[in-house]
Amino acid sequence: MEKGKAMERGKRILVVGGVAGGASCAARVRRLSEAAEIIIFDRGPYVSFANCGLPYYVGDVIREEKELLVASAELFKERFNIEVRTESEVLAIDRENREIEVRDSRASRVYREAYDALVLAPGASPVRPPLPGVELPGVFVLRTIPDSRRIREWILSRNARRAVVVGGGLVGLEMAENLVERGLSVTVVEKLEQVLPPLDPEMAVLVKERLASRGVSVRLGDGVASFEGNRDGSLLIRTESGAAEPADLVILAIGVKPEVSLAKAAGLELGGRGGIRVNEAMQTSDPRIWAVGDAVEVRDFITGAWSLIALAGPANRQGRLAADSILGREVSFRGVQATGVCGLFGLTIAFTGANEKTLGVAGVTSYETIYLHPGHHAGYYPGAKPIHLKLVFSTDDGRVLGAQAVGEEGVDKRIDVIAMAIQKHATVFDLAEAELCYAPQFGAAKDPVNVAGMIATNVLRQDLPLVSWRALPGTEALVVDVRERAVFSGGHIEGAVNLPLTELRARMGELPRDREIWVCCSVGQRAYFATRALLQNGFDVRNLSGGFQTYRTFFPSPT
Numbered sequence: 067m068e069k070g071k072a073m074e075r076g077k078r079i080l081v082v083g084g085v086a087g088g089a090s091c092a093a094r095v096r097r098l099s100e101a102a103e104i105i106i107f108d109r110g111p112y113v114s115f116a117n118c119g120l121p122y123y124v125g126d127v128i129r130e131e132k133e134l135l136v137a138s139a140e141l142f143k144e145r146f147n148i149e150v151r152t153e154s155e156v157l158a159i160d161r162e163n164r165e166i167e168v169r170d171s172r173a174s175r176v177y178r179e180a181y182d183a184l185v186l187a188p189g190a191s192p193v194r195p196p197l198p199g200v201e202l203p204g205v206f207v208l209r210t211i212p213d214s215r216r217i218r219e220w221i222l223s224r225n226a227r228r229a230v231v232v233g234g235g236l237v238g239l240e241m242a243e244n245l246v247e248r249g250l251s252v253t254v255v256e257k258l259e260q261v262l263p264p265l266d267p268e269m270a271v272l273v274k275e276r277l278a279s280r281g282v283s284v285r286l287g288d289g290v291a292s293f294e295g296n297r298d299g300s301l302l303i304r305t306e307s308g309a310a311e312p313a314d315l316v317i318l319a320i321g322v323k324p325e326v327s328l329a330k331a332a333g334l335e336l337g338g339r340g341g342i343r344v345n346e347a348m349q350t351s352d353p354r355i356w357a358v359g360d361a362v363e364v365r366d367f368i369t370g371a372w373s374l375i376a377l378a379g380p381a382n383r384q385g386r387l388a389a390d391s392i393l394g395r396e397v398s399f400r401g402v403q404a405t406g407v408c409g410l411f412g413l414t415i416a417f418t419g420a421n422e423k424t425l426g427v428a429g430v431t432s433y434e435t436i437y438l439h440p441g442h443h444a445g446y447y448p449g450a451k452p453i454h455l456k457l458v459f460s461t462d463d464g465r466v467l468g469a470q471a472v473g474e475e476g477v478d479k480r481i482d483v484i485a486m487a488i489q490k491h492a493t494v495f496d497l498a499e500a501e502l503c504y505a506p507q508f509g510a511a512k513d514p515v516n517v518a519g520m521i522a523t524n525v526l527r528q529d530l531p532l533v534s535w536r537a538l539p540g541t542e543a544l545v546v547d548v549r550e551r552a553v554f555s556g557g558h559i560e561g562a563v564n565l566p567l568t569e570l571r572a573r574m575g576e577l578p579r580d581r582e583i584w585v586c587c588s589v590g591q592r593a594y595f596a597t598r599a600l601l602q603n604g605f606d607v608r609n610l611s612g613g614f615q616t617y618r619t620f621f622p623s624p625t
């Protein structure tokens with residue numbers, strides 16, 4: 067309201083779904099308009115609860131259910147003058163009359179409400195594949211507080227000892243960790259050949275190793291075929307490969323699908339991926355209806371393709387933008403980078419932007435990748451832990467396209483820096499120049515982000531010709547390992563010759579000039595020094611990207 071002006075009748079804004087996207091939108095509307103009438107409808111018993119905390123409530127890390135309630139209906143009323151109606155399912159949208167139909171489950175009645183603007187934030191529902199036995203007691207999905215309460219009660223009442231988690235994505239792995247922490251033995255069954263699909267396969271190997279080290283059995287490349295109930299109430303999970311896994315409970319975590327039934331029935335445009343189609347202001351094909359969160363399709367920031375993304379950050383930001391748009395402000399959602407993070411048995415796994423798989427699907431070929439394994443802070447300060455970092459960048463202009471990192475410390479802050487760089491269309495030259503905070507216990511004078519940028523710029527400037535470990539089998543090149551003799555004899559690639567960096571200049575004459583030379587070491591640094599020396603002496607040389615640390619992720623020993 068402008069100064070000195072009496073408050074006019076505000077818009078009547080109805081919000082369907084009162085968690086991440088819906089609650090953010092409603093609260094933002096109030097901050098922009100005291101006059102607006104705002105009502106949130108949620109079919110569940112709560113609004114604004116922490117879905118992201120649910121695995122940790124199952125794991126008893128979060129002890130009290132009430133800790134999951136970020137804001138209550140009372141708080142919305144008192145603090146924001148927003149009315150919240152829980153256990154109120156919106157059944158239909160009458161676009162012509164600008165009304166919705168609501169079922170009040172408590173009073174068992176159906177009524178209508180008129181709107182000036184309608185916001186759809188219904189989220190996504192967990193996929194329950196139509197497999198035999200999927201409805202058996204003991205087979206759970208996790209989306210709501212009541213879901214998590216049911217799983218907790220089942221574990222306690224059945225004294226559950228064994229669990230099968232179907233799906234090795236973020237939620238599946240968080241559940242695996244929490245069930246292990248509760249003392250259950252856990253098997254993860256994943257149809258893909260890797261866990262955590264946002265990672266490229268060689269990075270996911272590090273995650274699988276951590277799972278194995280904590281006793282989690284991981285069955286990759288195998289889908290669930292059926293669930294059978296035993297007389298004692300336990301379950302038998304049969305897989306497509308014919309294996310049988312006994313369990314006391316099953317968690318289905320094979321992904322979510324956008325809740326679009328309301329939008330579809332109302333004739334709103336849907337996209338090819340099955341989500342609600344919105345423009346950059348989060349407006350649907352009906353200019354009086356906005357949609358946000360897991361239910362909508364948005365543009366991928368890197369490839370420009372329509373994508374579905376089920377993450378809390380985009381849902382919250384979109385809710386805020388929709389509110390601005392409803393109240394007449396110019397807004398434009400930038401798209402999603404799929405920046406995410408996962409904690410797993412002391413390991414942090416984080417990612418942002420495109421990986422090689424998404425670039426492949428989008429048909430992008432003009433990119434390069436590098437691997438590095440720096441400490442999370444200066445090596446001379448006690449306790450440095452390695453970060454395994456993969457950077458993906460454009461070979462056309464050096465633009466940063468994506469990054470993935472795995473380690474015990476300092477992973478999330480590096481990926482956050484790179485995420486912001488991507489959003490600002492930064493290049494690897496920018497990463498090399500980034501001025502980041504440093505003291506020995508926090509980082510390094512050349513931070514891992516700088517080092518990633520420096521290696522990538524070396525590649526672009528042809529100072530460091532790379533070759534991937536993928537090219538190793540059957541190569542005609544001579545592999546030269548420049549680690550010290552003792553390290554080399556502790557294990558090396560078959561057929562590699564050992565020429566320690568310290569002896570390289572004196573013994574360079576032993577190397578062939580008519581054959582490609584591929585240089586390797588532990589993490590890639592000595593090999594880089596060797597590559598530079600050999601290049602300047604006229605050899606045809608390449609650096610095996612990321613050193614032995616990366617080699618073992620391409621050719622892992624079975625775990």
Ligand code: FAD
Pocket residue numbers: 082083084085086087088107108109110117118119120121154155156157187188189190208209210237325328358359360361375376377378379381
């Ligand atoms: P939601 O938050 O799901 O809210 C939708 C609401 O709409 C629900 O309460 C639903 O009951 C209600 N609703 C649906 N249809 C109707 C209707 N017709 N009438 C009335 N109400 C309706 N994201 C992260 O970024 N990081 C994480 O660590 C993370 N962890 C997660 C862990 C779990 C176990 C789960 C389930 C999700 C996690 N997510 C995480 C994803 C994140 O929670 C979602 O992306 C985010 O909540 C989506 O917000 P939304 O507003 O679109 O939908």
